[in-house]
Amino acid sequence: MGNLTSQIMTAVDKLYDEQVSFLSELTRYPSTRGNEQSAQMFVADHLKDRGYETDVWNVEIEDIAHLPGFSPVLGDYENALNVVATHKSRSSTGKSLILNGHIDVVPVGPLEMWNAPPFEPYCDDGWMYGRGAGDMKAGLAANIFALEALREIGMQPASDIYIQSVVEEECTGNGALACLQRGYRADAALIPEPFSERLVHAQIGVIWFQVHLKGIPVHVSEAGSGYNAIEASIPLISALRDLERNWNTQERKHPLYHHLDHPLNLNIGRIEGGDWPSSVPAWCCFDVRMAVYPGQDLDAARAELEDCIYGAAKQDPFLSKNQPEIVYHGFLAEGYALMDHDIPDAGQAIATLESAHKTVTGDALESLAVTATTDARFFGLYANIPALVYGPHAEAIHGFNERVDLESTRRVTQSIALFIAGWCGLEEI
């Protein structure tokens, strides 16, 4: 191992306690959608203190609604703050880099299912517990402290770097899109989402929509003359399950997903309806999440989903005359495959990460196709920036007792620091 390499890795070790306290403080902010502001100000202040030029702005729908990749939202964007800190190189001899992470976390669900309050992070047996610790505040902290480790040995990247902390990853990706709209570009992007120190080479796309149903409200004693809007959802959901089965047949699978039994998952994530136990419900609304393959056309997929719902409604005497209404909100996200880049930078970025990972772990870098989406698609599809997703091992993300492996986070921070040294080159401070 070269002298510089071991110096960088030792510097990460030296700062690691500080990194863990930073992560713990960051996890303490309950940065669910709409509540990211205080966490973002904490990140922005930290980066400002470190001397970065720091850009903080509110994402505005009208700035991005016309752009490819935009996902529709219900409601406004109050407090949707994005943060981008810029490192300016003096020599600019290396390749530039975006280090991206998202600040938003998903809701915690019923508190009684957690062993400890989700926003009171604690460490136990090599893990840090807390909502967002894994997905993906550990990654955000790794980005920041990888650069910190270089500074610790008197070095800085020999190219421009943009540290991005974005909102909205968990529901639209409009935070990352707003960074593109604001003009941030680089030769590669790195996103330390928690995929267990493996490189994501493909990700699926995601579509969210709501189905609204109207029934006929009567007293339950005359139920025969009414129409139950909640029960009307049942045949529609079962038709969507048939479509899901069809999209998961071998013939329809994307080649990168052939090895997976069931890559595209339908989820009925929310349902509400009715007003009173003794009234036949007049209304029902359910939320659907469906996935699509990389390269699957979103408009065609939407048309298939709509045909499925309207087709099932036609079979029903009441629904055929009272059509369900479909409302899109949240994810309209295409899939993305890293290998679709036919630019040399993509191969070089992957090789640089492979080498960094091998140095730190001693193992070859594994890659995988994931059945989730990430913000990588914006850089990859709409700016032709190869986007590498590579982050620590975490468990129960989106579940109860979410936790991130602290040794894994340390290794990822070392890999990122070595990746920066290889990709951007280094210059003295």
Ligand SMILES: [Zn+2]
């Ligand atoms: Zn995430």
